Amino acid sequence: MLNQSQAPVERMFQALGDPTRRALYERLSRGPASVSELADPLPMSLPAVFQHLQILEASGLIRSEKRGRVRTCRVEAGGLREMEKWIAGRRAMWERALDRLGEYLAAQDDAQPPRRRG
Amino acid sequence: MLNQSQAPVERMFQALGDPTRRALYERLSRGPASVSELADPLPMSLPAVFQHLQILEASGLIRSEKRGRVRTCRVEAGGLREMEKWIAGRRAMWERALDRLGEYLAAQDDAQPPRRRG
């Protein structure tokens, strides 16, 4: 798997690549919830949901806190920001690449005299 | 795995959850490249890279075109946009949830007379 350094944003992408975890995250973006509240509508066992929550939390997308015997989960704002930053970075590189292509083509035009008007 | 409907954005997240594919995508965001150019710096076989490229293309993050015997891959702009849209949607929901919480707390304040000034 070429396990090189596992950047946090990568664990976020991986976390959201699973439909269950995406559903959990969408639910939590509507407001905090306990583990069993989250598990209730899902067609799987509570330990399974708990494992998914652990993965989401390890990725930095959510955060949770235990009071008494109930653990309340909520979205971690920083997570979204990390992903947005990564995407913005790729977009910037890609747009710069397009610019370079434009400059290159312009330079080609300068070097070779235009056919129509020559 | 709760295989419900596999939204396109989900396949993108899943695609970028792998370090190799993330590296491929980063390379391509700097400009187009052929399959073997992409495979060259990576510590794995060409078929392996090819499979990763297929996954990236199936997710809609990249696009490729074959001329003669060389296939040229490039970033698909729409892919980034899809992911940004999804993230923006979650952020919006999350911020709305915070607003609701604020309103709720304000209502609580109105209902109960303030302690300090009462």
Place this chain on the structure above:
DNA sequence: CGATTGGTTAAGCATTCACTTAAGTAACAC
């Protein structure tokens, strides 16, 4: 033409992943 290059397909294999059930543990209810 035959040899090489660039990609593609196929089959197999080891690991990881998404579950499961069973068995804890700790907080609260009675």
Place this chain on the structure above:
DNA sequence: GTGTTACTTAAGTGAATGCTTAACCAATCG
């Protein structure tokens, strides 16, 4: 105290994933 609730841990299983090597095919080269 006993029982119930809410989570947690552990162990196991089948399927999906990330590779591999060994062909195979079409385009280009000599």
